[in-house]
Amino acid sequence: MENCFLRIQWYPGHMAKAMRTISENAKLIDVVIEVVDARAPQSCRNPSFEKAFRGKARVLILNKKDLADENATKQWENWFGARGIPAAGLNSLMSGAGREAIRLIEQAAKPAVQKYGDKGAAKTVRVMVTGIPNVGKSTFINCLSGERNAKTGAKPAVTRGIQWVGITPRLELMDTPGILPPRLDDRAAAVRLAFIGSIRDDIMDIEELAGELLHYLSQTCPEKISSRYKIDPEGKTGEELLEGVGRARGFLIAGGEIDLGRAARTALDEFRSGKLGRISLERPN
Ligand SMILES: Nc1nc2c(ncn2[C@@H]2O[C@H](COP(=O)(O)OP(=O)(O)O)[C@@H](O)[C@H]2O)c(=O)[nH]1
Ligand SMILES: [Mg+2]
The missing domain is CATH 3.40.50.300 (P-loop containing nucleotide triphosphate hydrolases)
Incomplete structure (x- = not known):
């Protein structure tokens, strides 16, 4: 990660x-x-x-x-x-x-x-x-x-x-x-920009990115994950959450494996378009 x-x-x-x-x-x-x-x-x-x-x-x-x-x-x-x-x-x-x-x-x-x-x-x-x-x-x-x-x-x-x-x-x-070019010197900021789609997905590993997003959401608003994907996010890693999304949507590939790429695109799209609800990633401190 x-x-x-x-x-x-x-x-x-x-x-x-x-x-x-x-x-x-x-x-x-x-x-x-x-x-x-x-x-x-x-x-x-x-x-x-x-x-x-x-x-x-x-x-x-x-x-x-x-x-x-x-x-x-x-x-x-x-x-x-x-x-x-x-x-x-x-x-x-x-x-x-x-x-x-x-x-x-x-x-x-x-x-x-x-x-x-x-x-x-x-x-x-x-x-x-x-x-x-x-x-x-x-x-x-x-x-x-x-x-x-x-x-x-x-x-x-x-x-x-x-x-x-x-x-x-x-x-x-x-x-x-x-x-304006986005700032990438601050990793936490760059990750948020990637979540909202301001950094092109094709230069990142989207499975890692989606895993990190799901993990972040599981910490800050677990109910949004559980209600949309019918998974219990408690104690799960990003990868496990991503698998959960794929399973919930029936994204399977040959051999019964979960299509993690498709699960990742779905999770990112749904967050970005507000389907997971209204979620702010930052508040003034
Ligand atoms: N929900 C929502 N979507 C918006 C809003 N403004 C822009 N968008 C969407 O955000 C995406 C990027 O918008 P765009 O104007 O192309 O961004 P630009 O790259 O800064 O010029 C598009 O899919 C827009 O429809 C808004 O206020 N609310
Ligand atoms: Mg534009």
């Missing part, structure tokens, strides 16, 4: 390129919207990029709140809020999410707009969406641009190869998200 993640790494060149792209784009924008997965907000953040965003207004979207524990998400909103980053839980797939997001952005941009207003100028607020893979950046951008005001004309403006989409008469959105 220990070397399950040793094969995961970002090439330094990739990291440097991501940093360059983010820094260049950061110059063009007023508000950085960071999308994280509400189930693991801390692990989704990449502190390496903080300096690129210094001085910008910030909004933190705790996305996929429908999959996270409601209380934990509330705690995260308060925790980030107390540290100067306005944060809000959101389900980007729900109608009305775009309007809620616009309200948050306008609030964050208020000081900048005010500064221009004092000089008699009207400020167009430009925003960029960032985040690590699979947290819902594209879905969020869609929900935001779905709310765009028809009167502004939806024509995207092309500046230096960047497309801006008018959301309201004074709010423009960069139409491509800034993809």
